[in-house]
Amino acid sequence: GDSVTQMEGPVTLSEEAFLTINCTYTATGYPSLFWYVQYPGEGLQLLLKATKADDKGSNKGFEATYRKETTSFHLEKGSVQVSDSAVYFCALSEGGGSNYKLTFGKGTLLTVNP
Amino acid sequence: KAGVTQTPRYLIKTRGQQVTLSCSPISGHRSVSWYQQTPGQGLQFLFEYFSETQRNKGNFPGRFSGRQFSNSRSEMNVSTLELGDSALYLCASSLWASGSNEQFFGPGTRLTVL
Numbered sequence: 001g002d003s004v005t006q007m008e009g010p011v012t013l014s015e016e017a018f019l020t021i022n023c024t025y026t027a028t029g030y031p032s033l034f035w036y037v038q039y040p041g042e043g044l045q046l047l048l049k050a051t052k053a054d055d056k057g058s059n060k061g062f063e064a065t066y067r068k069e070t071t072s073f074h075l076e077k078g079s080v081q082v083s084d085s086a087v088y089f090c091a092l093s094e095g096g097g098s099n100y101k102l103t104f105g106k107g108t109l110l111t112v113n114p
Numbered sequence: 115k116a117g118v119t120q121t122p123r124y125l126i127k128t129r130g131q132q133v134t135l136s137c138s139p140i141s142g143h144r145s146v147s148w149y150q151q152t153p154g155q156g157l158q159f160l161f162e163y164f165s166e167t168q169r170n171k172g173n174f175p176g177r178f179s180g181r182q183f184s185n186s187r188s189e190m191n192v193s194t195l196e197l198g199d200s201a202l203y204l205c206a207s208s209l210w211a212s213g214s215n216e217q218f219f220g221p222g223t224r225l226t227v228l
Contacts, residue, residue: 032214043118043204043219051214089157093213100211101147101170104157 002027006090006105013080013112021075021108023064023090031092033057033066033073034102038087047075047088080112115140118207118220126226132193135223139186139207146188147217148180151202160203163188164211192225200227 007022025031032051036044048057053068062077073090090105119138127133139146148160159172163182180190186207192199202224206217 034216036219041221043221044206045219046216049214049216093215095213099170100145100162100164100208100213101159101172102149102157102206102217103159104149106156 002031002092002094002103004090004092004103004105006088006108008106008108009087010109010111013110015082015112015114016079017112019075019077019080019084019110021088021090021110023073023075023105025071025073025090025092027071027092027094029094030068031094033064034091034093035062035064035073035075036089036091036104038089038107040086044089080110082112082114085110085112118205118218120203120205120220120223122223123221124224124226126228127195128228129195129197131195132191133195133225134189134191135203135205135225137188137190137205137207137220139188139205140218143207143209143218144186145208145211145215146182146186147206147208148188148190149204149206150174151204151222152200157204160190162211169211195227197227199225201225 003026034049035047048059050057050066056065087107091102147162162170182188202222204222205220208215
């Protein structure tokens with residue numbers, strides 16, 4: 001079945017540092033890929049998405065490129081801020097209709113110190 | 115436009131009891147999905163409803179059930195509660211049940227089973 005593997009946390013960075021959170025996936029077809037973020041005490045918010053190979057999703061300075069050849073969707077940001085501290089989830093959605101669901105990675109806790 | 119709302123936000127129950135959680139999707143959204151979030155298992159898909167029909171179900175025992183009403187509001191029910199059912203239950207809605215569609219998440223219901 002489908003699965004998502006993302007780097008284990010926690011990740012602790014200083015403000016303005018470069019961020020990479022690795023994500024790889026296994027799927028039988030051509031999934032759509034997502035990064036969701038969860039702030040303390042809240043639900044998940046979509047950060048960015050990509051729906052086909054070589055697409056780049058971007059939002060709020062975060063970027064991720066859909067790499068079919070390496071089955072990866074790594075999240076990057078050039079300069080993190082304290083307000084980026086949260087848990088980040090990589091996810092995929094392969095089917096529509098009766099197969100419609102999100103499959104998530106375990107999540108990566110990011111803490112950014114001033 | 116109002117977001118996804120879930121009630122109640124917090125619940126405390128004892129083993130053997132049953133519980134009903136409610137979710138109101140974003141207006142116009144027809145697909146409602148439920149997820150369980152625990153520290154050990156992460157985010158796991160429970161089920162998805164579209165036009166009052168359950169079309170997809172995750173790997174959970176029959177004690178977990180749900181339904182969707184004609185106005186797209188959804189409820190999930192857990193009977194004969196076990197300690198391991200303690201979790202954050204997240205509801206998500208989507209305009210269509212298509213793999214590329216974003217799912218919008220509510221804040222969750224925190225269930226504690228004593």
